[in-house]
Amino acid sequence: MTDFSPGRANSKGLSGGRLDTASYHRNHLPLRAVLAPYLEGRTGHVLEIGAGSGQHALGFARAFPDLAFWPSDPDPAHRKSIAAWAETERLANLRAPFSLDVREPWRLNAPGHPPAALQAVIAINVLHIAPWDVSEALIAGAAKNLVPNGFLFVYGPFARDGAMSEGNAAFDESLKRANPVWGVRDISELERLAGDAGMRLEAVKDMPAGNNVLVFGNSRERRAHWPSKALPR
Numbered sequence: 001m002t003d004f005s006p007g008r009a010n011s012k013g014l015s016g017g018r019l020d021t022a023s024y025h026r027n028h029l030p031l032r033a034v035l036a037p038y039l040e041g042r043t044g045h046v047l048e049i050g051a052g053s054g055q056h057a058l059g060f061a062r063a064f065p066d067l068a069f070w071p072s073d074p075d076p077a078h079r080k081s082i083a084a085w086a087e088t089e090r091l092a093n094l095r096a097p098f099s100l101d102v103r104e105p106w107r108l109n110a111p112g113h114p115p116a117a118l119q120a121v122i123a124i125n126v127l128h129i130a131p132w133d134v135s136e137a138l139i140a141g142a143a144k145n146l147v148p149n150g151f152l153f154v155y156g157p158f159a160r161d162g163a164m165s166e167g168n169a170a171f172d173e174s175l176k177r178a179n180p181v182w183g184v185r186d187i188s189e190l191e192r193l194a195g196d197a198g199m200r201l202e203a204v205k206d207m208p209a210g211n212n213v214l215v216f217g218n219s220r221e222r223r224a225h226w227p228s229k230a231l232p233r
């Protein structure tokens with residue numbers, strides 16, 4: 001059976017199946033600050049890929065009440081944690097978790113799944129702890145299912161044209177020792193995939209600990225839908 005969650009050792013188990021991930025506490029507020037200018041003022045549906053513990057989804061749903069958040073994860077223990085965190089607040093705009101391996105058909109529009117017209121897709125710390133075909137499938141799936149002016153947000157450690165910080169290089173080596181098909185992904189490679197799929201790298205945001213958020217915009221009819229106020233880069 002595929003082990004989707006080699007990093008679960010970094011989580012602490014709480015009551016009811018909730019997992020508490022250390023990185024959530026470091027990253028959540030900086031992530032929300034990056035997302036806010038893109039998400040505020042929107043209504044509709046946001047899909048989170050590899051939602052893990054579910055703590056980010058709960059925080060996003062609280063912060064952006066006009067959007068419906070759909071956390072997904074292929075790992076049943078993670079879906080249990082997501083549902084258990086959701087129970088602690090019962091927010092009307094946080095949907096029940098569903099199983100999604102991005103390499104499989106996304107099965108949107110089905111009961112218990114979001115519509116295939118997403119305002120945003122979010123993937124936090126997924127691409128480096130997964131084979132390269134997960135990056136390919138994430139970008140292809142997002143391009144297919146985002147509304148014309150929608151965004152894909154990808155958070156993690158990255159290289160650029162083969163170069164990366166010392167910290168990320170050491171992390172990359174440790175990832176490859178654990179599994180040769182994992183590794184820090186290169187922004188230029190992801191940008192190439194996005195271009196092939198009809199999306200554009202709109203911004204690279206610096207985050208704590210040398211990480212980044214990559215913001216990909218769906219280029220289709222972009223000008224017609226974007227707010228008049230310029231978005232921050």
Ligand SMILES: C[S@@+](CC[C@H](N)C(=O)[O-])C[C@H]1O[C@@H](n2cnc3c(N)ncnc32)[C@H](O)[C@@H]1O
Nearest residue numbers: 004007050051052075100101102124125126130
């Ligand atoms: C390191 S965890 C990150 C969890 C959460 N996003 C966070 O930052 O706390 C990676 C997540 O990616 C999910 N994942 C791994 N392979 C996947 C795939 N092929 N499709 C979708 N999710 C996947 C795992 O189940 C796991 O929840």
